[in-house]
Amino acid sequence: MKINKIHHIAIICSDYEKSKRFYTQILGLEIIEEVFRSERKSYKLDLAINGNYAIELFSFPNPPERVSRPEASGxxxxxxxxxxxxxxxxxxxxxxxxxxxxxxxxxxxxxxxxxxxxxxxxxxxxxx
Incomplete structure (x- = not known):
C-alpha cells in the first residue's frame, strides 16, 4: 500500500454560518463548492488552502458536542x-x-x- 497525501479533513460544525465565516473570512480558506443536501438537512462546504482541497465543513441538525479538554481520544x-x-x-x-x-x-x-x-x-x- 502507498498513501500519497492527506486528501481532506472533515469537520462537523454546530453553527454553519459562524464556522463558514471563521474558516473563509478569518482564516482565508477558499470556497471550492457549497451544496445543501436537503435529504440530510445538511450543508457541505469544500475548502482549499492555496488551491489545494483541504477541508470539508459539514452541518447536521443537532450534532453532539465534541469533548476537547481534558485530552480525549480521537x-x-x-x-x-x-x-x-x-x-x-x-x-x-x-x-x-x-x-x-x-x-x-x-x-x-x-x-x-x-x-x-x-x-x-x-x-x-x-x-x-
Whole structure:
C-alpha cells in the first residue's frame, strides 16, 4: 500500500454560518463548492488552502458536542503552517480570537500557538 497525501479533513460544525465565516473570512480558506443536501438537512462546504482541497465543513441538525479538554481520544487538533507566527497571532487577536501564548517546540525549536474554532476544535499555527 502507498498513501500519497492527506486528501481532506472533515469537520462537523454546530453553527454553519459562524464556522463558514471563521474558516473563509478569518482564516482565508477558499470556497471550492457549497451544496445543501436537503435529504440530510445538511450543508457541505469544500475548502482549499492555496488551491489545494483541504477541508470539508459539514452541518447536521443537532450534532453532539465534541469533548476537547481534558485530552480525549480521537483527532487531537488541526495544524496550519504559517510563515510569520507573530503576525498570524496578531491578525487573529484583531478579530478578538483568543490565542495561546507563543511557545517553542522543544524538538524542532519552531514557534507555535493554539486557538479554537467556533466549536472548540483546537487549531495550531506552526512556524515554517
Amino acid at each position: 483527532l487531537r487538533h488541526l495544524a496550519f503552517e504559517v510563515d510569520d507566527i507573530e503576525k498570524t497571532r496578531n491578525y487573529l487577536l484583531s478579530y478578538s480570537i483568543e490565542c495561546e501564548t507563543i511557545r517553542i517546540d522543544e524538538y524542532t525549536e519552531k514557534k507555535f500557538f493554539f486557538i479554537t474554532d467556533p466549536d472548540n476544535l483546537p487549531i495550531e499555527f506552526y512556524q515554517k
